Each structure stands twice: as structure tokens, then as C-alpha cells.
Amino acid sequence: MAADHFCVPLCTSVARNDGSLSFHTFPKPEALRKRWKVAIRRDEGPFFTITRKSVVCSKHFRPEDYKYTPVRRTLKQGSVPSIFPWTLENMKSRKAPAIRHPLMPKNSNSSESPTSSLLDCDPHEEEEDSLSAQTQTDVSLPDTQHLLKRILELEKEKDLLKQQLTIERFGxxxxxxxxxxxxxxxxxxxxxxxxxxxxxxxxxxxxxxxxxxxxxxxxxxxxxxxxxxxxxxxxxxxxxxxxxxxxxxxxxxxxxxxxxxx
Known part of the structure; x- marks a missing residue:
């Protein structure tokens, strides 16, 4: 097991008796396996081939990638390794895009910027927030369609009542x-x-x-x-x-x- 860490560049993890690390073999589904290879920046070829002994250690997974039981922890289905030396460096050196808030003056020199919070923001949390906002938008669409449908029904009901009133009135x-x-x-x-x-x-x-x-x-x-x-x-x-x-x-x-x- 000690030599199996070489499938992840720059990783120096080795198997320990205390069980602080866990090692995970590559998934069988081809699409998910391809995502793992992209994540670790390795392509199969003469110098690298995925075998049943090729593993990725738990250092490269986030805590939320696991599901826990009283006796063990296992990877959730669809989890992909995401913690690597190069990703941590990119997160530290990456600059937030210059996005001006709609309510901020164009020539504002304020030290606080709406984009400043992006420096400390987890990209996975941004993705989750984006998905949450998209879900809320998708949920609001049926509500709008239901409201429009109800308005049309009320218009038809009003016309029907007017016709009924004309019929019932003596004239x-x-x-x-x-x-x-x-x-x-x-x-x-x-x-x-x-x-x-x-x-x-x-x-x-x-x-x-x-x-x-x-x-x-x-x-x-x-x-x-x-x-x-x-x-x-x-x-x-x-x-x-x-x-x-x-x-x-x-x-x-x-x-x-x-x-x-x-």
C-alpha cells in the first residue's frame, strides 16, 4: 500500500497503523473515473496505468465527501477528490474578479468591496449557492404559471357571470x-x-x-x-x-x- 500513493503527484501519504488515513481505489464507472483522472492531473499511458491497487488517500477529499457510521466512514457515491497542493495555491493567489455592485458609485474608493468576500469563499460553497439560487428560480416558475392560469380562470368566470346576469335579468x-x-x-x-x-x-x-x-x-x-x-x-x-x-x-x-x- 505504501507505493500506491504515487498515482497522485506530490502526495507523500503512506499507510499508517493508527488508521488516520484511508485509501480509495478508482471508481468503476468510466465517467466518474475520468473525473478522478482529471482531478489528479494524470492521463493513462506508458508511465501510468490504473489498476486495482491504484488509490487516492483521504487527504484529497473533503469531510462532506464522506458518509459516517458508528464503525467506519465511506465515500459518498459520486465523490471526486478536490484537495491538492496546486488547488490550495490557486485559491490563495487567485484574485476576485472586479465586479461592481449596482448600488456602488462608479468611482467609489471604499476599502470594503462586495467582491472582497470572494477571496475567502470556498468555490464548492459558491457552486452550492448557485445551484440553490437556480433551484429557487425553477420553483418560482411553476408558481408564476399557476398565477397566470388562475387569472385566466377568473376572467372566464367573470364573463360567465356577466352572461348569466344578462340571462336572469328581465329584458x-x-x-x-x-x-x-x-x-x-x-x-x-x-x-x-x-x-x-x-x-x-x-x-x-x-x-x-x-x-x-x-x-x-x-x-x-x-x-x-x-x-x-x-x-x-x-x-x-x-x-x-x-x-x-x-x-x-x-x-x-x-x-x-x-x-x-x-
């Missing part, structure tokens, strides 16, 4: 699909014929002076606001002529004040 549109009821309430043979008559009289009907103003000495320039559509006023008029319903009954049917029905 011309409620009987648009039933010519027999149109004839019963107005004497017109069909809804289409009633609409054609309305379009014919609409220009004059829009300028008519109501009985309310005819009885008054002066007409307000602002005019009396309508609380019913003009076509429903005409429909009410023909219902009154056809069936002779009292004003109170018309006010209840059309959901208006009795003065409007009069």
Missing part, C-alpha cells in the same frame, strides 16, 4: 333566443324584427324628451341620467302595451324604481 336579451316569448311580450313576431324596428326609431328615440321633463319648467343641461338601456326602455313600453302590466310590476321585473317605469 330583451333574456328572450333573444325565444321568438314565441318575444311575440307574447311585444307582439313582434321575432327578436330580429324587434331589433330592426329599434334601429329604425333609435335616432329619434335618443333625442326624445321624457315625460319627466315635459312636466318641468326647465330642462337640466346635464340631462337626467339613464339607468336602463334605451332598447330595454322600448321593450318595457311594448310589454306595458301588450300585457297591460301595472307600473309596480314593471319596476320589479326590470329592477328599477317605479318612477322610471312610469
Amino acid at each position: 330583451l336579451e333574456r328572450f333573444a333566443g325565444n321568438d314565441d316569448l318575444i311575440q307574447y311580450y311585444t307582439s313582434f313576431r321575432s327578436y330580429k324584427l324587434f331589433r330592426q324596428f329599434f334601429e329604425f326609431v333609435k335616432p329619434s328615440a335618443s333625442n326624445m324628451c321624457s315625460m319627466y321633463y315635459a312636466c318641468a319648467n326647465a330642462i337640466s343641461l346635464a340631462g337626467r341620467p339613464r339607468n336602463m338601456a334605451l332598447i330595454d326602455e322600448m321593450f318595457m313600453f311594448f310589454v306595458r302595451l301588450r300585457l297591460g302590466l301595472p307600473e309596480q310590476d314593471l319596476a320589479v321585473r326590470f329592477n328599477c324604481h317605479i318612477s322610471t317605469a312610469s
Whole structure:
């Protein structure tokens, strides 16, 4: 076992009786084995061949690469050696990239920089933070899609309620699909014929002076606001002529004040 450490350059570890070190053979999966070879900077060839005795000692693994039991520790599946002399030197000599914080002035000479903390940052922790941020982004996307879907459902529900309100309200549109009821309430043979008559009289009907103003000495320039559509006023008029319903009954049917029905 003592000579097996030569697969890792610059490593001087040897097997010890106290068990402070553990030695790990190369994994069998080709993809993971290739990652190990890249990590230790060795290529197989005339001077190096991976055998069942080729090992990497525990000095080159991080504590979180292991799983522990009361009696032993073993490498987690997919672990890759990452601690080497050259990686430690690179971490010490590496300079943080000059990244300006969005809230920092361009010519700021402050001794504290948002990038200063990167010097002491573990690259593995950076990777984990990046993965965590990506996970949060991925989680937020379904929430946004669910919200948009709910908005569309509410819009459809609103349109359906408006249609239902139109159908339930006593007025011309409620009987648009039933010519027999149109004839019963107005004497017109069909809804289409009633609409054609309305379009014919609409220009004059829009300028008519109501009985309310005819009885008054002066007409307000602002005019009396309508609380019913003009076509429903005409429909009410023909219902009154056809069936002779009292004003109170018309006010209840059309959901208006009795003065409007009069």
C-alpha cells in the first residue's frame, strides 16, 4: 500500500497503523473515473496505468465527501477528490474578479468591496449557492404559471357571470333566443324584427324628451341620467302595451324604481 500513493503527484501519504488515513481505489464507472483522472492531473499511458491497487488517500477529499457510521466512514457515491497542493495555491493567489455592485458609485474608493468576500469563499460553497439560487428560480416558475392560469380562470368566470346576469335579468336579451316569448311580450313576431324596428326609431328615440321633463319648467343641461338601456326602455313600453302590466310590476321585473317605469 505504501507505493500506491504515487498515482497522485506530490502526495507523500503512506499507510499508517493508527488508521488516520484511508485509501480509495478508482471508481468503476468510466465517467466518474475520468473525473478522478482529471482531478489528479494524470492521463493513462506508458508511465501510468490504473489498476486495482491504484488509490487516492483521504487527504484529497473533503469531510462532506464522506458518509459516517458508528464503525467506519465511506465515500459518498459520486465523490471526486478536490484537495491538492496546486488547488490550495490557486485559491490563495487567485484574485476576485472586479465586479461592481449596482448600488456602488462608479468611482467609489471604499476599502470594503462586495467582491472582497470572494477571496475567502470556498468555490464548492459558491457552486452550492448557485445551484440553490437556480433551484429557487425553477420553483418560482411553476408558481408564476399557476398565477397566470388562475387569472385566466377568473376572467372566464367573470364573463360567465356577466352572461348569466344578462340571462336572469328581465329584458330583451333574456328572450333573444325565444321568438314565441318575444311575440307574447311585444307582439313582434321575432327578436330580429324587434331589433330592426329599434334601429329604425333609435335616432329619434335618443333625442326624445321624457315625460319627466315635459312636466318641468326647465330642462337640466346635464340631462337626467339613464339607468336602463334605451332598447330595454322600448321593450318595457311594448310589454306595458301588450300585457297591460301595472307600473309596480314593471319596476320589479326590470329592477328599477317605479318612477322610471312610469
